[in-house]
Structures are given as structure tokens and as C-alpha cells.
Amino acid sequence: MSTILPALHDDPAAAPNLSGHTICLWDSGLGIPCGAYISVSDLSKHLWMHGVNGPAKSVITCAWGGCGRAPMKRESVVRHVEEVHLQVKYLCDQCSASFSRRSTRNVHVVKSHPHA
Secondary structure, eight states: OOEEEOOOOSSGGGSOOTTSEEEOOBBOSTTOBOOOEEEGGGHHHHHHHTTOOSOTTOEEOOOBTTOOOOOEEHHHHHHHIIIIISOOEEEOTTTOOEESSHHHHHHHHHHHOTTO
16 A cells, blocks of 8 residues: 655645645637646546547647647656646655656556565
């Protein structure tokens, strides 16, 4: 089991609060952010409603708060929003090491705590 630790920011709308929720800043058209209050754990489902769906290799441009990143594969969008815009951190339950990617934390647990 792991802990998701939301980063703290100066702008409370830009990052998840301590309950794991955030305000969606995905541009829903005409430069207007969605504004929905969403759970970080439901980010993938929410972004699906914004058209972040289809084949994993399809190319999508991030529309989160005016992001200027080059278009990316659809399969990378949720991870990008978590890492770059929400700065979600995944903590190791064994040693409290912090990781920006869940997969990296999972590899750490297997390698560093094989008997956990």
C-alpha cells in the first residue's frame, strides 16, 4: 500500500489539497477552465470527458491551465498532469521516500524492500 502526497502550492486551485482533490484547469474551450472539483484518483476518468480518450498512441495536446508542452501520446496525458501540474508525490510506506511516478515508487519498493 502507498500514500499519495499532494504537493503544496501558493495557488490552491493549481494543486490537490490534502484530501486529494483539485480544481480541474483543463481548458474546456474558449480559454475557460473546466473548474470542476475532482478527486486526483479520478483524474483519468475526468479527463476522458474532456476528450482524452481513444487509442493509447493517439496524440493529444495538454490543455491544463495554458500548458505549453508539445503534444504527447494519450497514454501519457494523465501522468503528465499528475507530475507537472498537480505535482502529486507517491510515498514509500517503508521509508517515506518520495516519487513523482507511481511506477518508479513500485520499482523502488520491490528493489529496496523485497520482504515488505
